[in-house]
Amino acid sequence: MIEYIRKNENQEEKQLFLGILLGGFCTMNTHSLLSMKDLSVTEIFDILNDARAFNNSKKDWQFPMQNALVANLFFEASTRTHFSFESAEYQLGCKVADFDSKTSSVTKGETLYDTVKTFESVGYNAVVIRHSQDEYFKELENINIPIINAGDGKGNHPTQCLLDLYTMYDEFNTFENLNVVICGDIEHSRVAASNKDALTRLGANVVFAGPKEWQREGYPTMDFDQAVEWADVVMMLRIQKERGAGLENMSDAEYLEKYGLNKERYSRMKEHAIIMHPAPVNRGVEIDTDLVECEKSRIFKQMENGVLVRKAVLKRAFGYPNFEGE
């Protein structure tokens, strides 16, 4: 039934079945965003359209409600996601709580559920959560306020995926038959997982490259030297050492030469092709430092787009309808 709901493009039916399912087992808010699988293709485009509106005609749009309280619960390190959510929240007129697990009652044994339930109980209207545990949100089914997933372990990073989609669509105006290569530490990457699912459903051709040690079952591969000439989008990934990734006896320079985007590979990319990277970037490892801000790079543009997309996701979380005619 869950699979049927996820794939259903009819929004009324989707809400109805979701209501039946949730009514029976839990009360999780239907405006939560936990995984790209929660979103139909129509809903993905709705969010991208709202993000575009925030960039064009709705720059100053704010929540009509006063005291829209949002708590950012980051249990794992973050620069981009954390502070672009914060920027989006302030731009929308929210009041923001910045939670630090190290000075909270988590240090006394408080569970994730109890932390989130506490924020709900003291009046917060939505929470943004990053956590190292895959699918941590399964513990939070009895939370009633919307939860926005800012990254769970190796599982999902839906708002990163949405900003990646926004960046690609902004460039190519379509996903149909767009050739995308995602290269690097595929095994530990929630960005690779979220993009594979969404881009495939949107009609793009997605392949994966990098060390064979980090390949993932069900992820089609292509030799990177071949892929740089085939791709419209070359997306590089960081080696996630904090999740145990590592290649024995390989220096940073050797990694760049063998699997990274160096200047020689760059010279063979298609004229219109772009470089993406979710960042943080390990300069001189997965990408030559001179290429981080080169003409084809959209790495900092992705961060800019992240604020627009997160404004759209927050607007959805608070139940506001899509902007029309954008």
Ligand code: CP
């Ligand atoms: N791309 C991304 O998630 O970056 P941060 O870890 O800095 O949030």
